Amino acid sequence: MSLSSKALLDALRSVVDPVTGMPVAPTLKESDITLSETGATVRVEPGYVTSAAAKTALTEQLEAAARQAGAAQLTLQFSDTVRAHAVQSGLKPIASVKNIIAVASGKGGVGKSTTSANLAIALAQSGARVGILDADIYGPSQPLIMGVSGKPVSNDGKTMEPLRAHGITVNSIGFLIEADSPAIWRGPMVTQALEQLLRQTNWPDLDYLIVDMPPGTGDIALTLAQKVPVVGAIIVTTPQDIALLDARKGLRMFEKMNIPILGIVENMAMHICSHCGHAEAIFGEDGGRHMAQELDVPWLGALPLAKSIREQTDAGTPTVASDPNSEAAGLYRELARRVAMAVAALPRDMAGRFPSVVVENLKK
Ligand SMILES: Nc1ncnc2c1ncn2[C@@H]1O[C@H](COP(=O)(O)OP(=O)(O)OP(=O)(O)O)[C@@H](O)[C@H]1O
CATH class of the missing domain: 3.30.300 (GMP Synthetase; Chain A, domain 3)
Structure with a gap:
């Protein structure tokens, strides 16, 4: 033939x-x-x-x-090299970071930070170079989740050195502010601080930088989504109607800015009893999956509501790091593979990585 x-x-x-x-x-x-x-x-x-x-x-x-x-x-x-993909037009990518991924939720407390941390570590376990930026001004929880404390140091007085935990590079607004001060910050101050945090961190060469966004679709989330050069966004939701309604708003916010939706993650999909293993759909069933179908966006997977996930997160060693052989860790790795494949299928970045052209007026 x-x-x-x-x-x-x-x-x-x-x-x-x-x-x-x-x-x-x-x-x-x-x-x-x-x-x-x-x-x-x-x-x-x-x-x-x-x-x-x-x-x-x-x-x-x-x-x-x-x-x-x-x-x-x-x-x-x-060749399994990770390529850089296109960001919103008009935004300058971070030179050392190939792909920034926003992890967002319409509503607080749905497990956005837990999902971000496990996703980041699972991507790193697959061999990628990964960082996490905790931009959740209302409740920066990555220092606790990743089990890191202290302040990033600056060697040159201009940029700061991020910290390392579980094989990934970490910076958090929580390292730089007092625990009880964020509530009094005003919108422009917050977005300026977060932009600085992104651009003035001395990120090493990274394939992926996961940005744990502030929850909601208010001014801060909106401005950040306009200023952070992302390749795509992941929306975390629970199957509950109210969370789904807010997740839909979050999704629309990114779509309006032409930011590709990499997919929806349904967290706390099923409660697994730690004694008998019985599964119960406390927050309803398959809401995220149906929403993904209805809105024609990819479905990235569902994570159970499990006591072990909460305990491991609170102890500073997220599930994929502390219990890599567990079923939940397997689900996070599957999520990571889906995300990496969704990023790979995005349009490549052809322009952003060239040096910017400076036009000077030479007339005296
Ligand atoms: N799948 C899960 N099973 C059990 N507990 C979970 C799960 N996901 C998250 N949690 C717990 O739920 C709480 C909220 O999670 P997390 O901080 O990740 O949510 P969030 O959406 O980032 O919240 P915020 O709006 O404060 O940023 C935490 O105590 C976390 O340990």
């Missing part, structure tokens, strides 16, 4: 990731394929980092698909 690059392309594009069911290489192009007499050489760049075992499994799947399409011999050049 003679091999056409179109058939090979279709076959490779149809290969799905076994963890998420999403296509491994949706952005594969004809120019990634070189055909020869007996087979083909294909450059596959899924755009997210995988463990060595996952890489082997994906390579085998791709090879099998290529054989079925008629390629007797296949050379796969597999």
Whole structure:
């Protein structure tokens, strides 16, 4: 059978990731394929980092698909480098950070910070370089969740050195303010402080920076969403009607600013009794999943309401770090893979990383 690059392309594009069911290489192009007499050489760049075992499994799947399409011999050049993706027009990306992801919620207390921390650590466990920025002025909880305290130091008097915990880089508005002062801050002060926190932190080279946003769709969340150069947003909700209503507002806020929605996470989806394992839908069932379907945005997964998640979070070692073999940790890793794949499928950043052109008036 003679091999056409179109058939090979279709076959490779149809290969799905076994963890998420999403296509491994949706952005594969004809120019990634070189055909020869007996087979083909294909450059596959899924755009997210995988463990060595996952890489082997994906390579085998791709090879099998290529054989079925008629390629007797296949050379796969597999690279799992994470690329930088486009941000809102008019905003300057942070040079050392490839992708900033906003984690938001319409309503407070739905588990946005817990989800952000576990997501960040799970991404780091997959091999990516990850940071977390706690921009939740109303209740900066990442110092507690990540088990870090102290103040970032400044070596040059201009930028600050972030802290490290559980393999990720952390900075939090909570490191810089007194615990009881945020409530008296006014809107412009808050957004200015948060922008400084983002731009004046000496972030190392990062594949992903997770921004734990302030809850809600008020002025502060809105201004931040306009000023932080993000590639996309994740909305965390509980299945409860009131939280879903607010989540919908949050989602619209990002959509209005042309920020891609990477998906919806349903937290506290089921209560799992720590004694008997009985599952009970305390906040209702599948609300987030239905909302995702209805609004045609990706569904990223559901996390149970589990005492262990709360205890591990309060102890400064989020579930994926403290109990990596638990079912919940597996769900967070699945969430991380879906997020990484959703980011990989976004348009690439082609402009933001060139040095800015300064036009000087030379007339004297
Ligand atoms: N899946 C879960 N199971 C059990 N407890 C959880 C879960 N998710 C979050 N929690 C707990 O719920 C509380 C609120 O969580 P978290 O601080 O992450 O919410 P938030 O949406 O970031 O809140 P805020 O609006 O204050 O920023 C915390 O005590 C946390 O430990």
